[in-house]
Amino acid sequence: MSLFSLSGFGVGYRDSDRLHPAVEAIDLDVPAGRHLAVLGESGSGKSTLALALAGLLPANAETNGMLSRPGFAAPPRLGRDIGLVFQDPGGSLDPLMRVGEQIAEARVVNRGGTWRAARGLAESWLARVSIPDPPASARKYPHQFSGGQKQRIALAAALVSEPALLIADEPTSALDTMSQYAIMGLLKEIAAERGLTLVFVTHDIALASGIADDIAVLYRGRLVESGPAARIFSTPSHPYTAALLATRLDLAKPRPRRFAEIDPRDFSLHVPGGAHE
Ligand SMILES: Nc1ncnc2c1ncn2[C@@H]1O[C@H](COP(=O)(O)OP(=O)(O)OP(=O)(O)O)[C@@H](O)[C@H]1O
Ligand SMILES: [Mg+2]
Known part of the structure; x- marks a missing residue:
């Protein structure tokens, strides 16, 4: 079952009397339970596609073609059925509200129940995402x-509202590399635990390769390649995808060694009495 099915789908942004196409002629399925990475350079239309799926296109956007939601019984509600995470967490968090209260509020608004139960859930979710000392x-x-x-x-x-789908638009691009990979690892774990469908927007093909079952590559508003990640990484069919892969040659190399595997001799360290002297 697909959560979304797009056929000849396009979005343009109106600017006075002109319509500027942002994405065009998109044929794409988002199957339930799978993790889709939407890849492409800046301006290729990734966020436009993500916003269209979330039903969040701005007022000056005009769509054409078909976007259906066969996997949702009723029109999906944002927050309850579809969770969203953006690049800038400031965009989703209220600076004036304690974090436990805002997580609990999301739960109460989207799923009902008591505040007491929601506060308990907020603390367990803080623990789940590895925030130290959740009650404090x-x-x-x-x-x-x-x-x-x-x-x-x-x-x-x-x-916390247990959405079936999480749409994450470059959720880690403002972070350093180690934090990016830590959060991606966490997201992958949670998605597996909960059978969550994931649509993950990124321009970083290495990051995408760690989490994606499927890949959709946008280039200048067109979907130039889509399908299982393993197939696309081994035999890209479009020159743009091949070029993207070539910029990340490390994908083809063995994994970098873990810290524990690094030999101090690599740094010509002087280790008095050490095993390497
Ligand atoms: N609200 C808007 N009004 C008018 N044009 C827009 C709007 N949002 C995006 N665009 C235009 O649509 C095109 C696609 O933009 P989009 O934000 O979807 O790209 P993107 O792939 O997410 O880029 P980035 O990697 O920089 O986030 C761009 O030409 C952009 O200028
Ligand atoms: Mg974007």
């Missing part, structure tokens, strides 16, 4: 956390 953290405000922690909290706020 729940009482803090967003500015008291690092960028990576804020993004984990935004993830908890999106997932």
Whole structure:
């Protein structure tokens, strides 16, 4: 079953009397339970596609072609059926509200139940996304956390309502590489635990390769390639995808060694009495 099915789908943005196409002629299925990475350079239409799926296109957008939602019984409700995480966690977190309260509020608004139960869930979600000391953290405000922690909290706020689908638009691109991979690993774990469908927007093919079952590559508003990640990484059919892969040659190389595997001799360290002397 597909959550979304797009056929000849396009979006243009109106600017006075002109319509500027942003994505065109998209044929794409988003099957339930799979993880789709939407790849492409800046301006290729990734966010436009993500916003169209979320039903969040701005007022000056005009669509054409077909976008159906066969996997949803009723029109999906944002927050409850579809969770969203954006690049800037500031965009999803309220700076004036304690983080525990905002996670709990999302739960109460989207799923009902008591505040007491929702606060309990908020703390367990803070623990699940590895925020230290959840009861104390729940009482803090967003500015008291690092960028990576804020993004984990935004993830908890999106997932506490148990949506079937999470749409994440470059959720880690503002973070350093280690935090990016840590959050991606966490997202992959949680998605597997909950059977969550994931639509993950990124321009980073290495990051996408760690999480995606399927890949959709946008180039200048066109879907130039889509299908299972393994097939696309081994035999890309479009020159743009091949070029993207070539910029990340490390994908083809063995994994970098873990810290524990690094030999101190690599750094010509002087280790008095050490095994390497
Ligand atoms: N609200 C808007 N009004 C008018 N044009 C827009 C709007 N949002 C996006 N566009 C245009 O649509 C095209 C696709 O933009 P989009 O934001 O979808 O790209 P993107 O792939 O997400 O880029 P990035 O990697 O920089 O986030 C661009 O030409 C952009 O200028
Ligand atoms: Mg974007």
